[in-house]
Amino acid sequence: VNIPTVETFGQQVLHPKVEELIDLATELRQEGFNMVVDLTAVDYSSFPTRTDLPENVKPERFEVVISMINHQTRERLRLRVQIQEENPVVPSLFDLYPGTESMEREVFDMFGINFSDHPDLTRILMPEDWVGHPLRKDFSVGQIPVQFKASKAKR
Incomplete structure (x- = not known):
């Protein structure tokens, strides 16, 4: 598979399509990238004309960013x-x-990005009855008191 790749600050950045992700991750795991260090997302709705993607990658509103490491080669x-x-x-x-x-x-x-085949895709920070997704750019900033989920561990 020909995945668009660029180098940013000495690090390879691959731009797979959604349908290429599992095959690419499987291949990378076999090549020694045995740890996902971070997995996050970005809402680019405030930047519709961004120019930080390879020319053959169509920009979308959301981007999932996955950082991996190969501990043997660092x-x-x-x-x-x-x-x-x-x-x-x-x-x-x-x-x-x-x-x-x-x-x-x-x-x-x-x-509000769904992960298909996830074993327990439920809220982890916000209350179960919370409406919306707070890090979306279209989420209204207001004076709403929030009671985050409490930790079961004693501090």
């Missing part, structure tokens, strides 16, 4: 996956990288 790389606003769904990496479980839940909770 090489790091980043995946940037464009996610359509109309259908914000990306396959879960949980089966390949179980450590992504809570990261994917946070992206779902904050941005």
Whole structure:
């Protein structure tokens, strides 16, 4: 598969399509990228004319950003996956990288991006009855008191 790739600050950045993500992640895991360091998202609705993508990558409102590391070679790389606003769904990496479980839940909770085949795609920070996704640019900033989920651990 020919994945658009650029180098940013000495790090390879790959731009797979949503439908290429699982095959690419499987290949990268076999190549030694055995840890997802971070998985997050960006809402680019305030920047519709951005120019930071390779020319053959169509910009979308949302982007899922995945940072990986190969501990043997100490090489790091980043995946940037464009996610359509109309259908914000990306396959879960949980089966390949179980450590992504809570990261994917946070992206779902904050941005409303769904991860297909996730084992427990429920809110992780906001109350279960919360309406909306607070890190979306179209989420109204207001004077709404929020009671975040309490930790079960004693502090």
